Amino acid sequence: MFATELDYRMSVCQIHLCSLLIKEHFGDIVEKVCTHLIQNGAKPLRVAAQETGLKIDQVRKALCVLVQHNIASFGLHKRGFVEYAASVEQVLLLVRYPRYIYCAKTLYGDAGELIVEEILQHGQMRMSTVVGRVTQRLSEGGQSVTNDHVKGKMEDLINTHFLQRVPAPPPDNNKAAFPELTISERDLYRVPASIEVTRGESDTSKRKRSTEDSDPQSSSKRLKIDSEEHAADEGILWHLNFDRFHKYLLDHEIVQAVSRRIDWNAAEVVRTMLRISELSKGLEDKTSHPISLNDTMRNLPKENNMKFGVVEQYFKLLSDDQTSIVTKVGETGGGSYTLDFQNACKALVVSTIESVVQERFGSKSFRIFKTLLLKKYLEQKQVEEFALIPAKEAKELLYKMFSEHFVTMQEIPRTPDHAPSRTFFLFTVDVSQVSRMLLERCYKSLANVISRRAFETKENKRLIEKSQRVEAIAASLQSHGADQSQTAEVEDMITPLEKNQLEKYRSKMSKLEQSELQVDSTIFTLGNFLRLESDS
C-alpha cells in the first residue's frame, strides 16, 4: 500500500513545496509531521513524535488532520504496529483546490460550488452536513433555496462521479488497533437512501433509517455518541474524486486547444466526441472507443446547426492535423474516429515547451528548437542549414539551450573507440525529459512564489494588523449607528502613506497568487503528459 506512494518520484523541490503548502493551510505543527513523513517514509506514531521533537498529542492531532484531508494514510507494519504515511501527490493538489471549486461552479452553479468548497475545507463530510451548511450559506447570501435543491445538486455530483464515498471501517472494529477501511465498487457512488438532518421529522427519518439499516455502516451510529444530531447517513462520508476532476479539466483543455488550432466548430465536434465517450470510458484510458460520424451528428448541440457535409469536413481536417488528436479507425457509420488522449497531452506539452523556449531564449533559438522537433536528430551543421542562421550564432544559441537541458545530444561513434573525430554528434529534443525538467522548475518557482508571499506578509505585518483593527472599529461603529464623520475619523487613522503601502502590498499579493494558479495549470499539463507517458 505504501510502496506505491513512496515509489513516486519525489524531489527536493517537491518536498519543499509540500511543506510550504501544508504550513499555509494547516499550520506549523502539521507541517513538521507531514514533512517528516514525506521525507522519511511511513513511521509509527511514537517514532514520529520522537523524531520531530513534538509532543505526542500534537502529533496525534496533526495526523488526525492529515488523515481527515486524505493526505495521510495508515496501515499495519508487518511487525504489528500501525504506521502512517503521507502522500506528496495529495499535498500538491492543495494549489489546485480553487480550480476544482470553479469547475463545480461552471457545471452545477452556486450550489455545486459551495458543496465542493465545503468538502474541500473539511476533507471529508457527511452528505447531510454538506446539504445543511450549503443551504444555510446560500440563504445567507440572499438566495432562497431548499434542502432538496442542494441535495439534488449533490446527487448530480455523485452520479457524475465527481464525489465518491470515503472507504468505511468495518462495523465492529472495537478490538482492532486500527480500522481497515474498505469500500466496494458498488458502493462508491451510491447515494444513501436518506439524509434526514433535522430531528423534527422523526417519523419519516425513522422509517427511512430502517431501510438503511441493512447497510453495514449503520452500526457506527451507535458508537458516535458525542454528536447531538443523528443523521440517517451517519458514517457515510464523501470526498472529491480528484481523478474525475482532472479528467474534466483535461477535456476542457483539449477543447480549448482545438479551438485555438482550428476553430470553434472543430472544438464543438471534439467536445461532442468527448461527451459521448465520457459515459463509457475509464479514467485511465489513453484513447476513446471509436465514435462514428453519425453518432457525433446526433449528439451535436441543437443550437449548433452544422450540416452533415460540414461536420464530415471538420472530421477530415481534425484527422489530417499533425497533432493527431483525432484519428480515423474505420469506415463504419460514415467513418469512425477515436480521440487519442496521449497525443493530445503531447501536443499541449509541446506547445507549452515551445512557448517557454521562445520566451526564454528568443525567436532565433525558437527556430532552432522547432527545427529539431520536426527533424528529430540533426548534426550541428544541419541545424545551421535548416534554421537558416549563420553558423557562429547558431552554435551559440544551440549550446545555450544544450547547457540548460532543453536540447540533448546523442553520440554515435563510427569506431568502437569513441574518438570524437570519428563520432557523429546528433542534437535532439527529448520531450519527456524536457517536460520533467520544466515540471521540476515549476515546483521550484511555485515554492519561490509562496515563500515570497510569506515574506511580504511578514514585512507588512504591522500595517496589516493595523488596518484590520481599524476596519473592525469602523464596522462596529457603523453597526452602532454612528454617523459618517465618526467612521471617517477612525478611518483617518491610516495615513495616506500607509494606505499607499497597503494598496501596493495587496496588488503584489494578488499578482503572486495569480502566478501560483497559473504555474499550477502548467504543472497540470506537464503532469498529465508524464503520467500517460509513464503508463505506456
Place this chain on the structure above:
Amino acid sequence: MAGRGRGRGRGGAMAFTAEVLGLGRGDVLPPTTSQPPPLFPPLEFRPVPLPTGDEWDYLLLLKQEFRNTMRDSPYYIKPQDKKKDIERYSDKYRMSNNSDNTIGWTPDWNRLPKELKIRVKKQGETAARSAVKAVPNLQAAKQISQKDVEVVTQRLAELEQKETEAASGDEKQEDEDEEEIDEEEYYDEEDQEEGTDYIVSYFDNGEDDVNDDDDGLDDGPIY
C-alpha cells in the same frame, strides 16, 4: 615511456577536438572565468504579463477565500499558547484556551487508529465527568450510612426494650448527630468536585493509604 606516450596521445586529441567543435585557428577562445556566476544575472528577456480575465479573477478570489478559511478553521493547529508572565485568575475563563491536548473538531474516531485518540478535555465535559465520578462515591457512602442507621436503630430498639425511656432518648440524639456528620461529608466532597480539575484528579479518599500504613506497621518491626 608508456606515460609519455599516453600524454602525447591526449594532447593530440585535444587539439583535434577544438577544431571539431568549430573553433578555428584564428578564433579567440572565451576568457576563462575564475569566479562564480552572479547571483542575479541580468534578465535578457522580461517575463510576459500574466493572462487576465474573469475566470482568473474569480479563481483568485476563491483561492484567497479558501486560504483565509483554512487559517481560521480548527484544522489549522497552532502550538499551545506560551505561559504568560503571570498566571491570571481570568485565564481559566477564557474560552479560547488553546492547549495541546484539545482538538477543535470532532473526528470520527471510528475511522482512525485507536492510538490517535486524544482524551479531549472540554470544560463542560470535565464537569459532567466529575459528576459521574461523584455518584458512586455518594452511593457507597449512602449505603454504608443506611446500613449503619439500620444497625443503630436495631440496637436502639433492643436497648429501648431493656432500658428506661429517658436513656433511650439520649441514644436517639446520638443517632441524629451521626447522620448530620454524614451529610457534612457529602457536602465536602461535592465542594471539592465543583472546584478546579486539579483536585478531582488528585483526590484520594485515603482508604488505600490507611491499608498500606497498617501493613507497614505490621510488617515493620520484624527482625
